[in-house]
Amino acid sequence: MAYLKRKADARLDEWKADPGRKPLIIKGPRQVGKTETIRRFAAQHYESVVEINFVEEPQYRTITSDGYGADAIVRNISLIDPSKRFPAGKTLLFFDEMQEFPDIATALKFFKIDGRFDVICSGSMLGIGYTRIESNSVGYKTDYEMRSLDFEEFLWARGYGDDVIDDMLGHLITARPFSAAQMDVFSSLFLDYCTLGGMPEVVASYIEKGTFEGTLKMQRQLVLDYQEDIRKYAQGLDQARILNVFNHIPVQLARENKKFQISKVAHGARFKDYRGCVEWLETSGMVNVCYCMSYPELPLKGNYDENRFKLYFGDTGLFVAMLDDEASEDLRANRNLGVYKGALYESIVSEALKKQGYDLFYYKRENSTLEQDFFVRTRNHLVPVEVKAKNGTAKSLRTLIASDSYPDIRFGIKLTAGNIGSSEHVFTAPYFTTFLLRRLIRAYDDGHAPMLDNADRQP
Template identity: 55%
Template sequence: MDLLKRKIDQDLADWKKNPDRLPLIVKGARQIGKTESIRSFGRTHYKNIIEINFALQKQYKGIFDNGFEVDTIVKNISLINPNLEFVPGETLFFFDEIQDCINCATSLKAFRLDGRFDVICSGSMMGINYNEIESNSVGFKEDYEMYSMDFEEFLWAKGYCGEQIEDLYQHMLQIKPLSELEQTVFSDIFREYMVIGGMPAIVNTFVKNNHYGGTLKMQQQILLDYEEDITKYASGLDKTKILNVYRKIPVFLGRSNKKFCISKVERGARNREYVGVVDWLENAGMINVCYCMELPELPLKGNYDPDNYRIYFRDTGLLIGSLDEEVQEDLRANKNFNTYKGAVYENIVGDMLVKQGYPLYFYKNTKGTVEMDFFVRDADSLIPVEVKANDGATISLNNLISQEKYGDIAYGIKLGNKNIGFNGKFYTFPYFLTFFLKRFLKERKK
């Protein structure tokens, strides 16, 4: 597979420049490109890489059996492979699939205190194993969460350069409409991204072949791999219940209110029987959970109903892969989507917000007269974000902005198949600019 440019590349380079760098744990779902990115970084920045995969090379699990002193670990690695070199200051230890070896996380404190070698760990962080890893080496490691490719990385894969992408942002910042050609070209590419998603192997195949052939099969295989991981790693929880929830996500997204109801996952199911299941899937990097706010006001955290939520796939391509085989064609042609059209757009906007560091919240009042898809915030105010699959009315958005009882809301954002604009109440942006939202809200007033 050709190596795709990723945002983690620069983040790892910045980590290397920091003289006080801590051992790094790169966590995230499977098959999002963690291993390839870390391996490429290691080759570029170090003379030697000691790469150990605890899932594939089980003989290395014993390197911590005699304690966690770095000299002891190095000696034990050398016993297994005497050809490796350990040059202080020029060697990176890359421990992959650390969820299969909890002792590895304990060793990070020793590596940090020793100081001769840099360490990067990676893993799918599934289930209770990650909780064990979290409690080890506190204060002696740094966590980094990696996601599947965002739309900017997809544009890089398609050959667009930083200057072209920055020009898009300047249009957004200056509220300057895009040309018809720009709007058409980037809308078409965004529709490709919606169908393909951000899994690097799938993106690579699509870009190389310049057609969708084989991509649906790859998406479906990743979904099967994730189910296999659930069966393998969900210790302490009922694996059947986790699979039940994971497989039902498309069903609830296809309903008008999209609310996820445990009672409808299986006959007679109760919330108390499913405690921890949704958290497990979220911690594993497989889903995004969007909670209903009790009131549309600040602060966001502590102002939501933990039992009222929607579940989205972390990668929209996997949502597409979970649906009927005809769906890819339908989405490309922009037809036959009905309720699912809104679900796919909401899923991808939620994914783009999470990749910028936003938690997900929505609002729907008890009467159902005011409803909003997402909320973000700037330094001063709460910002409703409306996702419009069709060019319909924006009654809820106008009410939230205009009515005095919603005092924390000063303006809003409407995302749709629209050009850039501002009507004094809310900004209008095309979907494909959503990945710039956090930067825009930070720089807007400047």
Template identity: 55%
Template structure:
């Protein structure tokens, strides 16, 4: 069973561009990169040459005596003489290139030669990406992939583009969902939160109609991530990296969700862990939300480097990392209000990063003024508040009303609401988070 993914359209557009360059697809393990690449390649090319540098180490010397196209093709053919190379009809897929980053040096030759298309990928590509980038700068196109988002989950469940467009229409026209629409999408959203977006987890759910086995798959993925730390984290304290990864759920359970090193170890210092966090971000297994120095535009360059929040880029994996009692409450009672709203907040962070939106928050020193996220339109900054209850949005209202925050005119509130607009605050149900970028674009 192949699930339609957003990368499908990207790959087709890349192929149709007559000046397309070799493509590098980055992303964490088991999010469906290889499956999507091979599905696309099998439908578009007469010849597919697939090389996995983890599964077949014989190919780890194909550029040892030269980076020009003919030498590389010759060496690949020496390893496997059954592979065919037909100019204009062949794509060469280099998978798991973090195991052999030197192969990226030949991308320039393929880009100039243009007889064969090249797609590179790797589960831990981010770790060696600086070297790969330096070897191929100006001769590649990059694409960052994540696990399935809520829109892709809806596709997997049989919903069409018409349904997606209708959700956006409700948001832009400020038209409340009817009771049936609201109940159906809320139930789907809760299922997606518990499952997350890992294709193997979604596949089991679609095939059986149950959550049976999903926890085991999620736990194995988290264990695989920790095994990657032991395999790829060179020159860093591997135990510290794993401790940071494991501490994210408990850090999010705090009232103050700012990441605190002393919650890992009372004697921990930031300088001891900074490289560990960067490693996990590069590996694609955590995402960082930066703290704004002041809530104004521009966002980049306006951050307090010493303050940040960390999230899992897949809420299903986060839930699988919780204690058994909390997991049971979530899976049986669908009570996402546990952990002080951390799960809703993580879902929104996940939805934003999958829309290629930056992650920023704000907390004023010595004040209760705090905002979960921010997005920007062409002309204004919109604070986004994630509500796990029906309490008033004091911070959101303060940011909008205070003349000192001149870039802020409106705000967005996500919660157990219907669509509305009151006092310059747009309210949307949680499940609309995946359409925030499209909504803001419509505002422009």
């Protein structure tokens, strides 16, 4: 299948251009495209690429037996495979599936000091037990987290260029509604993206065939692979409990109150027995945790209740794959989301925010109907973000903006199936523009987004 352009491509080029570069560790869940991205980069920039996969080639787990110095490791690699070549300044050592041999992290310091070879490590479960890798290579590595395709990368895969993305951002910044043709095309593409998720293999198959044929089978196999990872890597924890939490995410998201309730996972389940399970899933990259804010005010960090949260999948394709057969077929054949409509859009927004580097927070006032889906922030203000599956008034959003009890909130953003608009300090934007929110907020902070000024409540 054809290679799909990724944002990681530019990140790797930046790393290569840095004369002081350190060994690079690329983390991320399985199947998000780490290996193919690194291989493509390596082929473009190096005369010799020495790739070692510690899962498929376990014999290489002995390469540190004579010490962690570059000379000792290169010598042992050559002993195992004499055909590998190591020209100084022209060689990349690519250690894949590093989680199977975290000892190699100790060698990163020595490769950096030696300076003759570039080193990239990656692995699908590096988040688990990463403390060991961190302590073994502190100060001598650079970390980069890779996730599945976001909607911008999906548009690239469909043949749209940066000029289209720039125009889309321009519409947001100037509050210019999209034309009917733009709304039809981008909304249709976005629904395709919601259905497929962002796993490169699934997206590539869809583009190659021009249909959804086979994509559900691929998504469901990925769910099975993730469940197998839980059984393999969740050492020292109750694997059955972790699997229970993972499997209950779609069910709980489909409920009106999307707060994840441990009591619903198993009879008599208590939060303290499951805290480690949620942390494990989050660290693995399989899920994103959205915490309930103690109060809607700045700062965001530390201002939340760690016992109240929602759980979303790191890739919405996993959510779609875990729907029942009837709902999944209805989604693909008839573009109907049914009872899962609100959950799917909320999930895709959570994923888009996380991929832009945002931590996830919501707010639910005790003994009240006041609830807000997400929050982002400008330089000085807290910005509530509402996800509307149906056309509505966004009552909670307007309450937060209008009330003097929330001085950090001056305006809000509502994401809907409709066009761009602004009224009563609420800026409305289509779902498909969610991936541009950080760029929009940055433009506002730089004084280049009159749309938010118009929606803003003046002091």
